Amino acid sequence: MSQSDRDLTEALADEVRQAHDSGIRLSLAGGETKPFLGRSVEGKRLSVREHCGIVHYEPTELVLTARAGTPLGEIHDLLAAHGQWLPFEPPSFASCATLGGTIACGLSGPARPFFGAARDFVLGVRLLDGRGQLLHFGAEVIKNVAGYDVARLVTGAQGTLGALLEISLKVGPLPPASETLTREEGLESSIRRLAELAAKPLPLSAASHDGERLFLRLSGTEAGVRAAANRIGGERLADPDAFWQSVRERTHPFFSLPGPLWRLSVPPATLAPPPGGGRLLLDWSGAQRWWKGSAEPTALWEWARSMGGHAALFDSGRCRLQPLDPGLFALHKRLKAAFDPKGILNSGRLYDSL
């Protein structure tokens, strides 16, 4: 077996079973590129990284199945060789990011409002629950309503409901043409313009505002992109990939401004600014906003809730999520117990006592 194709299911299941039997908490690890997306986890390290390899890929089926430790880059390369891609455009944050970590964190990039989120592309998973049982949910087909949709539930649960071992994804054909337009425009007028444009049948695939300029990406057939670009107008951006990569990977200069970073997930046409002064970078056509400013977390959470969304604070290398209502949190705890009765899988990663 080659270095990039290893099935460690049994060894990993043994480890989780033993941890379950002796009540040892586990801290799940893939490429370890995203500790800042959650809270710190106390526990024995369980690495899934060596459990890797593409299990199944047939371009005409638009489905790919790979083990959790498979590097995201390997998947991008394979898909690109067949003119396909992951339309949810996940960020990786470092070259050693794995598929398992990406799906566990439910990460989606700039194309998200137009093509869908990571969870929209997850078709099936194999996972180890907190008892060390190997469970398989979903399948390798696009339409499937047999049983509860556990594969989508565990996407973004950051390993608290199970250790992902294998993931089946819907993939998509790479749009043949793409172009990015930019223009100088204020934030508020950009938000209004984005709301207008997104209601029109245009081949939009990303929309961002960096505080000074509006950036619009079009993807589709060549004629379709050209016609839309002529309709919308604006300057053509010379190196669009570098720009969208900087927004996706959070390497845009905005992210280096001093102070804690907030992620605001709000309805895209929200015009009200967050309380207190600060600077904003818009992605997802306005539905995901990065904010650098100082405010009491409770004030930000209250504001985000009143807008119909939620907010997360990234500070000192960790993340604090919007607190949940008591009824909803109680349901989270019951579900956690259903998957991980002893609370050994990444406990505390999302919330204290979960």
Add this chain to the structure above:
Amino acid sequence: MTPSPLASFLRGGGAQEAHGAASRSCSPQEILRRLRSAIPGCPVLSEPEELRPYECDGLTAYRETPLAVAIPESIAQVQEILRVCCALRLPVIPRGAGTGLSGGALPRSGGLLLSMARFRKILALDPLNRTARVEPGVTNRAISEAAAPHGLFYAPDPSSEVACTIGGNIAENAGGLHCLKYGLTVHNVLAVKILTPEAELLTLGAEALDSAGFDLLALFVGSEGLLGVVVEATVRLLPRPPLARLIVAAFASVDSAAAAVGKLIGRGFVPAALEMMDNLAIRAAEEFVHAGYPMDAAALLLCECDGPPEEVDEQIALAEEQLRESGAYFLRLSCSEEERLLLWKGRKSAFPAAGRMAPDYYCMDGTIPRRALPEALRRIARLSAEYGLPVANVFHAGDGNLHPLILYDASRPDELKRAESLGGRISELCVELGGVITGEHGVGVEKLDQMCIQFRAAELAQFHRIKDAFDPEGILNPGKAVPLLHRCAELGAMHVHRGTLPFPGIERF
């Protein structure tokens, strides 16, 4: 021969028997009295002739009379109903328009049917954020009509879109002809307000594109009314494409049509819809609506492209070239909206058209990997001959979702049972070919036995734990969607007894 799903549904109802025992401590009259006094002014039907319209959903072969039907019109009334039922441990079966095809809204004898039909208000339409906030009894069509002045529409279009309601769509994760491009219900709903069986109001999802914590919205969509009652939904609206054109392509063999599907998909765009019909379905449809389909074709592909005109023209050119290269001997491209609708009419009338060929038909639903299509159709033809029942096939070819229509005559002894049994074999075939037992109709009561083939005991047990986390008393739509483990054990024993466990070589998941 496998027993009828209804018979086994009733037989396998261990959990429900427990509830039955609890609610038996109360007489039906006492239950009705408590319900009526809890919700004065809200209709609670209990006369036999009032109950009759509710005795089945779209899966009409299965009927059951509930104890009563409650038709509330406010969230507070639903809460009062749930409080009474929870206290009495009385099964509650939520129902939308009753168009479901797997018996998800089949009543329980002695249980309450909760009709959400009076929740028909569109509460808010937000053209800037492109969302609609609606009550669960609003139809898909009504949302699209309300959104039309803004150039927007609600995408999921199951064949019952004129009648089916959003609450039922959420319960079943409904799809439709255009879900290849626009996604299923789970991709088009942003938030739901639900009532737990204890009458607690929870919001899953948000008006934003995601929410904090677990993705409970994704778990809830498609949960067939077992996890909560939807009382409000916020759905995503999309810009209506200015142009749609349809190509009809005829093939001399199913294999070449199936190969064409794979090649089309590999060409860098996803058609808005990609449908296939086999010869029996083509003939039935053509004789019924005269859409202009070539009656001699072994298979017909319907490929629709939509979007801005420049994009559509380019995609149509690509698709036509590909279809010709794959051996299509007949191509027709719609040149007007009228022509497009006529060409669609044949496909959309496939079910009623089949209904003219036999007194009854049984519509199956399963998904297979596309590559397995020729084998699936060959094997279905063999099963059809074995059971002596004709099967017409319509197929959402783009996403591998197969809808065999089994033609039968319920007035002939045993024929319904044979049709069901043949249906069960087709579901098993889908699993064997690497697919699943249901792509969009749901499990309901219809496919409980097939769930035992799709999943192992460990996954089924996990489904029951999820149900317990939402509904510890097990009062919401009990006994549907997920079979009890002892039922699967009995079924397995039966299969072994017959000497052949289906597909011993494949992994069970």
